Amino acid sequence: MIKSFRKNIKGILIEGLTLSSALLIIAIIVVMIVVIVIGGKNQISWEFLTSFPKDGMTKGGIFPAIYGTALLVIIMSVAAVPFGTITAIYLTEYAKENAIIAKVIRFAVRTLAVIPSIIYGLFGLGFFIKFVGVQMDNTFLGGQLKWGQPNILWASLTMALLTLPVVIVSVEEALKTVPKDLRAASLALGATKWQTIWRVVLPGSVSGIMTGTILAVSRGAGEVAPILFTGVAYYVATLPGSFSDQFMVLGYHIYVMTTQSANVDQTLPIQFGTTLVLLALTFILNISAIILRYRIRKKKTN
Amino acid sequence: MTKETKRKKKSESGLIDITQKKFRLSDYLAEKVIKGVAFLSITIVVLIFIFVFRESLPIFSNAKAPEKTELASRTVETQETYGEVTDKTATAEVQETYGEVTDKPAAGDVQETYGEVTDTTAQTNPAEKSYTVSAGSGNDDNRGALKSLLTKDWVPVSEKPRYGILALIIGTFKITIISILFAAPVAILAALYTASFASRRMKEIIKPTIELLAGFPSVVIGFFALMVLATFLQNVFQYDTRLNSFVGGIAMGIAAIPIIFTITEDALTAVPKTFNEASLALGASKWQTAFFVILPAATPGIFAAVLLGIGRVFGETMIALMATGNAAQMGLNPFESVRTLAATIGAEMAEVVFGDTHYNVLFLIGSLLFIFTFILNAIAEFYVKGKLMKRIQGK
Numbered sequence: 001m002i003k004s005f006r007k008n009i010k011g012i013l014i015e016g017l018t019l020s021s022a023l024l025i026i027a028i029i030v031v032m033i034v035v036i037v038i039g040g041k042n043q044i045s046w047e048f049l050t051s052f053p054k055d056g057m058t059k060g061g062i063f064p065a066i067y068g069t070a071l072l073v074i075i076m077s078v079a080a081v082p083f084g085t086i087t088a089i090y091l092t093e094y095a096k097e098n099a100i101i102a103k104v105i106r107f108a109v110r111t112l113a114v115i116p117s118i119i120y121g122l123f124g125l126g127f128f129i130k131f132v133g134v135q136m137d138n139t140f141l142g143g144q145l146k147w148g149q150p151n152i153l154w155a156s157l158t159m160a161l162l163t164l165p166v167v168i169v170s171v172e173e174a175l176k177t178v179p180k181d182l183r184a185a186s187l188a189l190g191a192t193k194w195q196t197i198w199r200v201v202l203p204g205s206v207s208g209i210m211t212g213t214i215l216a217v218s219r220g221a222g223e224v225a226p227i228l229f230t231g232v233a234y235y236v237a238t239l240p241g242s243f244s245d246q247f248m249v250l251g252y253h254i255y256v257m258t259t260q261s262a263n264v265d266q267t268l269p270i271q272f273g274t275t276l277v278l279l280a281l282t283f284i285l286n287i288s289a290i291i292l293r294y295r296i297r298k299k300k301t302n
Numbered sequence: 303m304t305k306e307t308k309r310k311k312k313s314e315s316g317l318i319d320i321t322q323k324k325f326r327l328s329d330y331l332a333e334k335v336i337k338g339v340a341f342l343s344i345t346i347v348v349l350i351f352i353f354v355f356r357e358s359l360p361i362f363s364n365a366k367a368p369e370k371t372e373l374a375s376r377t378v379e380t381q382e383t384y385g386e387v388t389d390k391t392a393t394a395e396v397q398e399t400y401g402e403v404t405d406k407p408a409a410g411d412v413q414e415t416y417g418e419v420t421d422t423t424a425q426t427n428p429a430e431k432s433y434t435v436s437a438g439s440g441n442d443d444n445r446g447a448l449k450s451l452l453t454k455d456w457v458p459v460s461e462k463p464r465y466g467i468l469a470l471i472i473g474t475f476k477i478t479i480i481s482i483l484f485a486a487p488v489a490i491l492a493a494l495y496t497a498s499f500a501s502r503r504m505k506e507i508i509k510p511t512i513e514l515l516a517g518f519p520s521v522v523i524g525f526f527a528l529m530v531l532a533t534f535l536q537n538v539f540q541y542d543t544r545l546n547s548f549v550g551g552i553a554m555g556i557a558a559i560p561i562i563f564t565i566t567e568d569a570l571t572a573v574p575k576t577f578n579e580a581s582l583a584l585g586a587s588k589w590q591t592a593f594f595v596i597l598p599a600a601t602p603g604i605f606a607a608v609l610l611g612i613g614r615v616f617g618e619t620m621i622a623l624m625a626t627g628n629a630a631q632m633g634l635n636p637f638e639s640v641r642t643l644a645a646t647i648g649a650e651m652a653e654v655v656f657g658d659t660h661y662n663v664l665f666l667i668g669s670l671l672f673i674f675t676f677i678l679n680a681i682a683e684f685y686v687k688g689k690l691m692k693r694i695q696g697k
Contacts, residue, residue: 010589011589011590014589014592014593015499015588015589017491018491018492018494018495018498018592019495019499021487021491021495022492022495022496022500022508025488025508025511025559026507026508026511026512028515029515032518032522032523032526035526035529035530036522036525036526083339083342086340087342090336090337090339094336095340105340105341105344107683108344108346108347109343110679110683111347111676111679112347114610114613114675114679115347115350115617115675115676116613116616116617116619116644116671116672118617118619118668118671119617119671119675120350121648122647122651122664122665123349123350123354125357126353126356126665127349130357131353161346164343164346165343192326193333194333195329197332218517221519222517222519222520222521222522223519224519224520224521224619224620225619225620225648228619228648228652251519251620252521254522255620255623255624258525258528258529259623259624271525271529272529275522275525278519279518279519282517282519283514283517285517286513286514286517287514290510290513290514
């Protein structure tokens with residue numbers, strides 16, 4: 001009796017320990033959200049969201065940063081989503097499960113997912129700017145410097161590489177939920193493999209591709225390290241109009257305002273406001289991705 | 303053309319018409335294109351390695367020049383003495399300045415102070431002459447850089463720049479250890495709770511919430527650490543420097559928790575139900591089963607989770623830039639400011655002259671980071687996975 005009681009106490013303590021770890025994580029998340037919402041909520045106004053920074057960035061809004069972030073993720077998605085989707089199609093539809101090629105590709109995708117984001121920044125600088133950009137300048141512009149310097153195109157492409165594995169993994173998961181019977185039926189009716197993929201498999205996994213895109217956009221909107229030296233700017237007076245322009249981004253704006261600003265205390269509301277905007281943006285994107293994915297998984301179990 | 307002829311040949315043989323599918327150009331092309339695109343990920347990994355490493359090559363190539371090797375070696379000695387002197391005289395100053403680092407763009411300033419102090423001590427040093435001689439020609443800059451790589455002075459902006467990455471490496475490892483000591487137990491226990499104890503309802507709250515944390519931009523976590531966490535921890539632990547490796551480590555731990563949690567949870571739920579049932583049938587209680595049966599069965603997976611968590615922390619840039627104080631110091635005290643490898647790249651690459659030694663050294667640091675995370679991932683992938691499968695399938 002006493003023994004079992006002791007055992008129970010131990011059990012309760014240990015279960016309590018694991019529970020409190022889980023609660024600690026949730027508490028950290030809640031505290032972070034609450035602090036940022038309380039700090040930033042008074043700053044959010046229509047004017048803050050739609051006007052340019054003023055008086056040496058101590059006043060005014062963050063419109064160029066929002067615009068730059070939107071542009072960045074759009075160019076990035078245009079590059080990353082098709083390539084990611086096609087890679088996922090290859091892995092699920094064409095490659096045999098145990099083929100060496102498929103294994104190597106999967107390993108490469110996972111490697112891409114764990115490479116630190118700052119390395120992508122270095123790669124963007126070394127490859128896109130110093131190699132591709134400089135070559136383009138030399139061949140098309142006779143050495144005049146246009147592409148061989150940081151700009152929004154190179155930053156977006158760098159970000160596309162970073163988000164490629166996100167897209168691949170989501171789309172692959174979605175493709176796997178399309179039942180084998182559907183493929184077999186399509187093939188039995190005389191459709192070719194490509195027709196089956198294009199007309200049957202892909203339409204059945206649109207939500208998965210959307211999840212991948214949303215997750216990639218959320219990741220791309222929040223990352224700063226890859227674009228630090230591939231195109232982001234401290235301040236630009238005009239919105240980026242062409243691929244060769246530099247641009248502002250929400251995440252970098254936060255970093256600059258907190259560490260490089262002349263008067264940190266004075267700009268504190270702007271910092272909190274910008275952080276709130278970025279957090280809300282990634283939050284909405286992530287929640288919609290989670291809901292979409294939940295639906296896909298439900299479909300799979302049915 | 304060749305495809306056409308192939309097709310003709312096939313139809314000529316007659317037999318295959320029914321059993322083999324008709325050749326279609328669109329299908330053939332689609333397959334080739336898809337295959338080609340799929341190879342892109344491999345190409346990117348290779349390209350990243352080549353281009354990051356390529357930009358760091360000049361350090362090695364110029365260092366091979368045979369002339370003046372003797373002088374160079376003497377330079378190293380003198381540099382070491384410089385290092386000690388610098389440490390004694392300069393650390394105090396640097397630490398003081400470092401309280402405010404985040405308030406202004408001080409990284410450069412502090413480095414300069416470092417440099418100046420070193421220079422004044424150097425003038426009193428009799429070995430100065432040989433140093434100046436060896437620093438005469440252009441190549442010597444690179445050679446000096448290579449020789450000084452394993453010293454502890456990181457003084458890239460000064461008249462005689464030195465690129466000792468030892469302090470940066472120690473700083474990085476210090477932060478990694480702190481954050482993993484914080485993140486790994488919390489994440490693993492939470493995963494154990496979700497996998498073994500939690501009701502379905504609880505699971506549906508915990509898992510999406512932690513997934514949400516995975517989506518937090520690191521700059522937001524860095525901002526939170528800088529504004530709130532740093533002050534809070536300073537009030538609790540009463541240390542002097544507000545931004546230090548402890549604050550940075552905890553903040554990076556927050557970033558690493560979702561990774562460790564998700565992979566651990568996957569590994570725990572992958573343990574077959576039969577393990578659970580057998581243990582319960584033998585009379586073990588729920589917590590005994592969780593701790594002594596399920597947890598050990600999933601160890602390789604948990605190991606992989608921790609490795610990937612380490613990889614995440616190791617390369618984290620924005621949190622390191624914002625919350626660690628950014629002073630390259632050797633000490634093992636967790637409440638001192640540190641500078642990590644990734645943060646050094648992030649902070650200095652934008653101001654560097656393209657193609658000079660400093661630029662090359664930063665790329666060399668990048669190559670180190672790349673190789674380290676690549677190896678971590680490879681271990682997690684091959685070694686751990688093989689072991690996990692073996693254990694679960696009972697072979």
